[in-house]
Amino acid sequence: MSKKSRLTITLDERLLKEVDLLVDGNKIRSRSHAIETLVRHGLTPRVTEAVLLAGGDREQTYALNRDSGRPLLAGTIEDLRAAGITTVFICGGRNNQAIQDVFGDGADFGISLKYIEEEKNMGTAGALTLVEPEMSGKSIVVIHDDVISEIDFSDVIEFHIAENTQATMAVKPEFDEERYGQVMLHGNKITEFNARGSKGISIVNLGMYVLTQEVLQGIPRNSYSKLETDVFPGLAANGELSGFVYQGSWRNVSRG
Numbered sequence: 001m002s003k004k005s006r007l008t009i010t011l012d013e014r015l016l017k018e019v020d021l022l023v024d025g026n027k028i029r030s031r032s033h034a035i036e037t038l039v040r041h042g043l044t045p046r047v048t049e050a051v052l053l054a055g056g057d058r059e060q061t062y063a064l065n066r067d068s069g070r071p072l073l074a075g076t077i078e079d080l081r082a083a084g085i086t087t088v089f090i091c092g093g094r095n096n097q098a099i100q101d102v103f104g105d106g107a108d109f110g111i112s113l114k115y116i117e118e119e120k121n122m123g124t125a126g127a128l129t130l131v132e133p134e135m136s137g138k139s140i141v142v143i144h145d146d147v148i149s150e151i152d153f154s155d156v157i158e159f160h161i162a163e164n165t166q167a168t169m170a171v172k173p174e175f176d177e178e179r180y181g182q183v184m185l186h187g188n189k190i191t192e193f194n195a196r197g198s199k200g201i202s203i204v205n206l207g208m209y210v211l212t213q214e215v216l217q218g219i220p221r222n223s224y225s226k227l228e229t230d231v232f233p234g235l236a237a238n239g240e241l242s243g244f245v246y247q248g249s250w251r252n253v254s255r256g
Contacts (some may be wrong), residue, residue: 004192013184015217016031016035018256019031019034019035021110022081022082023083024078028082035093037190043172046159047085047137047141047157047210048084048136048137049137049140050080050083050085050088050089050142051091051128051131052073052089052139052144053091053142053143053144054145055095056122057090058093058095060093061098062096062145062146062254063099064099064102066255072146073103074109075146075148077110079151079152080154081109081150081155082153082154083153084157085111085153087109087111087112088106088114089115089116089134090113091127091131092131094134098211100115101107108217113246114134118130120222120224121224122223122224123224123230124225125219126223129208129220129222131216132213132217135213137213138213139210139212140216141209142210142211142227144207146253147207147208147252148200148251148252148253150249150250151190154242156208157210159242159244160210164238166212166214166235166241167210167211167235168211168241168242169183169190169205169206169243169244170207171203171204171246172203172204173202174203174204182194182204182205183204183243185203185245188243190236190243193205193232206246209227234236
């Protein structure tokens with residue numbers, strides 16, 4: 001066998017291993033489905049980075065809660081990796097070390113994990129100002145550590161790119177749900193964002209977003225701020241917040 005042939009076989013084996021890492025039997029059902037997904041990603045402007053908001057000043061992170069016998073973050077990583085995400089920034093505050101003890105640098109999970117250190121609790125928005133200088137792309141996925149869903153992040157990313165707004169929020173119709181942020185929708189645009197819902201049918205925030213670097217750059221540095229109260233209402237008022245409507249399985253483990 002020639003040297004060139006041996007090299008080709010080695011490269012093919014590596015590619016197949018990468019493809020097989022995407023197969024979870026659920027969202028990515030088979031090797032052919034994984035290849036189809038990779039091709040689709042290749043034809044679309046790529047978003048390859050994500051942020052996990054993993055606790056801040058909480059004593060424990062929900063990322064390490066067990067779901068079906070394994071940490072919640074393991075499933076989140078699989079979902080993000082299937083959508084073409086290669087790097088996840090962990091904003092865990094005091095919980096960073098506990099997460100790192102379990103997941104390390106992410107190599108064993110087929111992804112790169114980078115831990116963002118906060119000298120003080122900066123809130124869900126303030127923490128993102130520490131991520132922004134590390135970004136290599138123009139947009140980034142942001143997800144809270146306490147959500148479980150079957151959402152396809154590829155769909156959310158493609159929607160975000162097509163909408164061409166500064167931010168996209170995954171939302172879901174719910175009945176009598178007062179515990180989560182509620183939005184008012186006009187077409188695909190969120191026209192109003194409220195930190196809490198109300199009685200009746202609500203369109204609620206699922207804690208999953210795609211934000212442009214411009215959004216992160218607009219957050220005040222070195223101060224405490226929250227996405228829910230200090231960022232999203234302004235984006236909605238300016239027509240820069242789109243709503244990706246999702247009607248599948250979703251659960252917030254912090255709310256039971």
